[in-house]
Amino acid sequence: MRAGFWLRVNDVWFPLDGVQANVPVAPIRNRSNLQTVGGFNYEYASRRASREWTLDFVNATPQAVRLALLAANGQAGDVWLLSEADARANMLDPLHTVGPDTSSTIVCDGLPLRALVPGTEFGALVRAGVTYTLSAYTDAAAGTTVATYDYGTGAVPLKAGVGTGDRRTVAEFTPAADAVLVGTTVTDVAGVRLAEGVDDGLFLPGRKAPCRAAVMDPDQTLNMLLDDEQGRSAYTIKIRETA
Amino acid sequence: MVEILPDVYLELPDSEWPPASAVTPAGTGQVTSWSYDRELIGRTLPGQVRARSGLSIGDGRAEIVQPSSGKPMAPWAVGDRRIAVGGRADLYATDEGPGSDDRRFLGAWQVDPAQGSLLGGSATVQLIEAQYAGRTQPNLLPLYTAGPCEPAWVVAVLARQAGFHNVPPPVASCILAASLSGSLLPEVGGLSVTLPPSAAGWDRSTGPIGPVDLAPDALIGTNGAVMPAGTASWFVTLNVAGTVRLEFSGSTQAPAIELRPGGVLAVRNKLDAAWQTTTYTAGESDDWPNRVQVELQRTGSSGAWSSVRGRARSGPDAAWSSWATSSASSEQPLSSMKGVEINASTGSSLSALQITTSADPALWAAPTADIDPLGGTMIAPWLPGKMDAWTGAQEVCAAFCAASWVTNDRIWMTRGREYLAGAVATSGVVDVDTMVEDLNWSIDPDDVADRLVVTYNPVDVVNIDYTAPFAPVLWSSPDVVVVDPGQTVDVVADVETHGEGLQPWLPVWTSLPLFPPSSWSAFDNREGTGTHVADDALTVTHRQVSAGRTIITVRNNTSSTLYLVDANGAPCLILRSVKVSKQENQVVITKGLAEVDSINEVTVDLGRYVQTAADAQAIADYVWARVSTPSWKVSRTRVRLDWGHDIGQVVELAHPGSDLAVKALIAGAHMEGSDGSIEQFLDLVMLPPTWFDFDQAWAGRTWAAFDALWAGKTWPDFDADPTKTT
Numbered sequence: 001m002r003a004g005f006w007l008r009v010n011d012v013w014f015p016l017d018g019v020q021a022n023v024p025v026a027p028i029r030n031r032s033n034l035q036t037v038g039g040f041n042y043e044y045a046s047r048r049a050s051r052e053w054t055l056d057f058v059n060a061t062p063q064a065v066r067l068a069l070l071a072a073n074g075q076a077g078d079v080w081l082l083s084e085a086d087a088r089a090n091m092l093d094p095l096h097t098v099g100p101d102t103s104s105t106i107v108c109d110g111l112p113l114r115a116l117v118p119g120t121e122f123g124a125l126v127r128a129g130v131t132y133t134l135s136a137y138t139d140a141a142a143g144t145t146v147a148t149y150d151y152g153t154g155a156v157p158l159k160a161g162v163g164t165g166d167r168r169t170v171a172e173f174t175p176a177a178d179a180v181l182v183g184t185t186v187t188d189v190a191g192v193r194l195a196e197g198v199d200d201g202l203f204l205p206g207r208k209a210p211c212r213a214a215v216m217d218p219d220q221t222l223n224m225l226l227d228d229e230q231g232r233s234a235y236t237i238k239i240r241e242t243a
Numbered sequence: 244m245v246e247i248l249p250d251v252y253l254e255l256p257d258s259e260w261p262p263a264s265a266v267t268p269a270g271t272g273q274v275t276s277w278s279y280d281r282e283l284i285g286r287t288l289p290g291q292v293r294a295r296s297g298l299s300i301g302d303g304r305a306e307i308v309q310p311s312s313g314k315p316m317a318p319w320a321v322g323d324r325r326i327a328v329g330g331r332a333d334l335y336a337t338d339e340g341p342g343s344d345d346r347r348f349l350g351a352w353q354v355d356p357a358q359g360s361l362l363g364g365s366a367t368v369q370l371i372e373a374q375y376a377g378r379t380q381p382n383l384l385p386l387y388t389a390g391p392c393e394p395a396w397v398v399a400v401l402a403r404q405a406g407f408h409n410v411p412p413p414v415a416s417c418i419l420a421a422s423l424s425g426s427l428l429p430e431v432g433g434l435s436v437t438l439p440p441s442a443a444g445w446d447r448s449t450g451p452i453g454p455v456d457l458a459p460d461a462l463i464g465t466n467g468a469v470m471p472a473g474t475a476s477w478f479v480t481l482n483v484a485g486t487v488r489l490e491f492s493g494s495t496q497a498p499a500i501e502l503r504p505g506g507v508l509a510v511r512n513k514l515d516a517a518w519q520t521t522t523y524t525a526g527e528s529d530d531w532p533n534r535v536q537v538e539l540q541r542t543g544s545s546g547a548w549s550s551v552r553g554r555a556r557s558g559p560d561a562a563w564s565s566w567a568t569s570s571a572s573s574e575q576p577l578s579s580m581k582g583v584e585i586n587a588s589t590g591s592s593l594s595a596l597q598i599t600t601s602a603d604p605a606l607w608a609a610p611t612a613d614i615d616p617l618g619g620t621m622i623a624p625w626l627p628g629k630m631d632a633w634t635g636a637q638e639v640c641a642a643f644c645a646a647s648w649v650t651n652d653r654i655w656m657t658r659g660r661e662y663l664a665g666a667v668a669t670s671g672v673v674d675v676d677t678m679v680e681d682l683n684w685s686i687d688p689d690d691v692a693d694r695l696v697v698t699y700n701p702v703d704v705v706n707i708d709y710t711a712p713f714a715p716v717l718w719s720s721p722d723v724v725v726v727d728p729g730q731t732v733d734v735v736a737d738v739e740t741h742g743e744g745l746q747p748w749l750p751v752w753t754s755l756p757l758f759p760p761s762s763w764s765a766f767d768n769r770e771g772t773g774t775h776v777a778d779d780a781l782t783v784t785h786r787q788v789s790a791g792r793t794i795i796t797v798r799n800n801t802s803s804t805l806y807l808v809d810a811n812g813a814p815c816l817i818l819r820s821v822k823v824s825k826q827e828n829q830v831v832i833t834k835g836l837a838e839v840d841s842i843n844e845v846t847v848d849l850g851r852y853v854q855t856a857a858d859a860q861a862i863a864d865y866v867w868a869r870v871s872t873p874s875w876k877v878s879r880t881r882v883r884l885d886w887g888h889d890i891g892q893v894v895e896l897a898h899p900g901s902d903l904a905v906k907a908l909i910a911g912a913h914m915e916g917s918d919g920s921i922e923q924f925l926d927l928v929m930l931p932p933t934w935f936d937f938d939q940a941w942a943g944r945t946w947a948a949f950d951a952l953w954a955g956k957t958w959p960d961f962d963a964d965p966t967k968t969t
Contacts, residue, residue, distance in 0.1 A: 030919025031245075034883055037898070038676030042883055043245045046919035047338070078312065100338055117339065212265075243266065243273075243311070 004084030009076040020056040050241040057235040071215035086209035094206035096122035107166040108137040108191025109203035115188035123182040137191040149183035249336040262323040272307030279303030282911035303370035351653035377405030377633030396425030404632035407655035409612035410595035414603040449482035453594030457587040480536040485591025490584040498551040510553040516571030523555040523564035530609040559607040612655035617643040619858040623741035623824030628792030642852035665930030675898035680881040694841035695834040697863040699849040700826035714759035715823040717742035720816035724807040726799035734795040744821030748783035764815035771812040834867040877927040906930040
């Protein structure tokens with residue numbers, strides 16, 4: 001299996017090869033509740049759920065996991081984790097894909113979703129040579145600039161397509177260099193999505209990928225040590241999303 | 244449904260720390276956990292009514308995360324990582340990130356102590372409400388000499404000192420500013436003593452407090468500026484309700500303007516000229532719907548001022564009306580136009596008046612204080628000289644059973660006792676079944692009194708008597724003042740009474756029988772033996788910094804050390820005034836049982852702030868109505884999160900299952916939050932029904948409706964008070 005995880009160390013992306021299948025991803029979202037005299041229950045939750053990935057390596061050499069070891073030692077600087085599965089779904093922070101309850105609704109891929117407040121900024125780290133699709137839904141007149149985005153080569157308008165009513169607008173691009181994509185909504189749009197790959201016509205909720213990460217010290221089980229070779233161990237590495 | 248909670252940030256507007264991070268700009272920290280506690284506490288009142296008066300000063304706490312990289316924030320760090328305390332702080336919640344205007348403020352604060360540790364991931368900032376800034380400075384209550392004032396004026400002055408304004412503060416180009424918030428004393432300019440003004444009362448028909456039926460014309464002097472000729476302008480900005488006239492000085496040749504209902508501005512160049520009118524669109528300012536600005540220009544020259552013209556608008560960005568021009572030639576010279584007479588017709592009012600030489604946008608500064616009249620009269624408003632501004636506001640509010648607090652939205656609120664008694668529409672219903680976790684009620688028989696003793700100190704005015712001759716002593720030095728050769732000494736005189744017209748200084752041996760002066764005596768020895776010094780050995784002057792404090796400056800013009808003593812060696816530096824308002828006698832009002840029969844007596848001292856028999860009696864009745872029967876209260880009850888709840892609000896508390904339906908005052912609010920959790924707790928004080936409630940229930944009904952409702956009822960039903968327990 002190609003697990004598709006990348007670590008960004010000192011501004012350079014490195015693939016994490018050798019990750020075994022069945023990677024558990026555990027979201028952590030703080031919650032609380034209130035039960036009233038009349039038995040009514042109110043649930044409250046944090047705006048964000050941070051995630052924890054558990055990556056297993058079997059018979060891996062220290063070379064295979066050296067990035068994780070460096071990061072766990074705090075010697076890899078500002079570490080980012082990219083899960084390709086999340087990046088193919090929607091790279092944006094969920095808070096920047098759908099607007100507040102006070103906004104009007106726009107039908108996005110069959111779902112009525114609230115529009116973002118115009119001026120909302122969204123963004124993600126993008127990689128050189130990878131094709132991305134930025135999509136959004138709007139009811140603006142054809143040709144209207146509904147958002148702008150910039151991945152280091154100047155602001156590009158995302159314009160409403162032909163037709164009327166709630167509809168999808170799409171832009172595909174392939175950065176020539178690693179960059180930070182920064183976008184801003186201009187009019188009412190909802191269902192904003194930035195994803196790796198060509199357009200598949202879907203809206204999927206934000207997964208915030210890549211994200212800043214903290215790498216926990218790996219659990220290691222030494223399996224074998226052959227002559228003139230690096231030892232081979234089973235590693236379990238936990239990676240937690242951070243702010 | 245899950246309610247997604249907002250993020251909470253602490254913004255320090257004038258600070259470099261906390262340093263900028265990936266999600267926050269410099270000066271803003273993301274809060275991981277926080278809490279605050281605010282309640283109304285009055286010093287004056289006992290037991291269950293205490294929570295209805297006084298001035299809130301709450302505290303809070305916020306934990307902000309340390310930077311994810313680099314050196315930690317600490318008091319010894321440098322640059323944007325150095326933690327400094329004492330500055331302003333805004334705690335707010337937002338769904339949109341720290342740069343957004345979408346903020347739910349959680350009060351106005353300043354940073355008190357902060358704690359942290361080298362290994363900890365966060366620093367804890369203790370917060371205290373911003374009005375605490377008023378604790379750090381002596382009160383600057385001006386000496387008010389123009390007759391009675393509304394006690395809310397004292398609160399408004401002290402709130403300004405604490406950083407909250409109920410009217411736009413005087414701007415730089417101001418030549419006259421009068422808030423009119425309970426008194427006619429201008430902040431810039433002076434009051435005429437020859438035309439003592441009087442107002443029939445004070446209300447808020449203009450927005451802020453203003454005088455109603457202001458007559459005869461009150462003359463307020465500008466700071467000496469005169470209206471220029473040509474196209475240079477005067478700008479008159481004020482809040483109006485009804486018809487208000489301003490005459491620029493008092494002669495028949497004086498130009499005048501009149502603001503009338505319906506957005507009408509009238510101008511005339513002299514008394515017998517016809518009014519010329521123009522119309523402006525009123526109410527274009529969201530902050531000040533009753534505010535209007537008039538631009539005035541005058542043409543001509545000495546002896547022949549050919550015209551005056553004026554135009555008006557109702558917002559800083561609103562369009563001006565067309566000009567109204569009065570061309571009747573006036574002889575009024577510019578040099579004598581150093582004052583303005585203001586007049587409000589019957590039922591009319593004005594407030595927040597400024598005359599300026601530029602249309603400064605700050606003339607429209609949004610209010611940060613919302614102050615109601617307190618319902619009383621102060622004849623001689625006075626505070627002890629060393630009392631700080633915050634304590635002064637607290638004392639005055641408590642004495643009049645009023646309350647001041649700062650809302651979540653950072654507005655200073657002052658409300659009188661009628662509001663606190665519940666004579667106001669409720670701000671919402673707290674349905675116990677659906678909104679309250681549990682109702683933690685309590686009742687304490689110790690809060691019930693069978694006898695009430697209220698004391699206050701009426702004002703006894705002692706005037707100068709030129710025939711005696713006599714001038715009342717306002718203050719005399721208790722200590723011997725010593726002044727070294729050629730040196731100057733400032734003596735702080737904290738006067739114990741309200742004194743008007745301080746007399747000039749002369750040596751005690753000077754004969755000036757008709758005008759007893761402030762006096763001094765000095766010798767070159769501590770015992771006062773030998774010959775006193777020459778008349779010009781000392782130069783003594785004074786400046787009155789507040790109604791309770793005068794600074795006396797003594798300069799020694801000789802080459803010897805001088806002692807301010809009389810011939811017996813006693814201290815001799817005596818400040819006299821034309822009129823002293825003493826409050827040495829105490830009057831007692833009693834309610835309830837005789838002293839011998841009383842078991843639980845409550846004593847309330849209204850101090851020197853309640854100064855009239857009518858006010859004292861009204862407050863005694865108010866307090867007695869609230870301490871003579873037992874009542875219950877609700878403490879620290881968790882409710883469903885509602886950002887609209889705030890202390891000082893009157894809500895309806897309802898629980899049909901236990902026949903509970905009563906008005907309640909939110910006397911305390913406590914909130915605490917962390918990631919995924921915000922808990923809100925309220926303290927509630929029950930309010931008995933008032934005539935206001937009866938009027939509201941009666942509105943639109945007929946006697947037939949009353950009869951239908953009354954069917955089967957008896958007088959005990961009518962008298963039923965849901966807060967009573969006996």
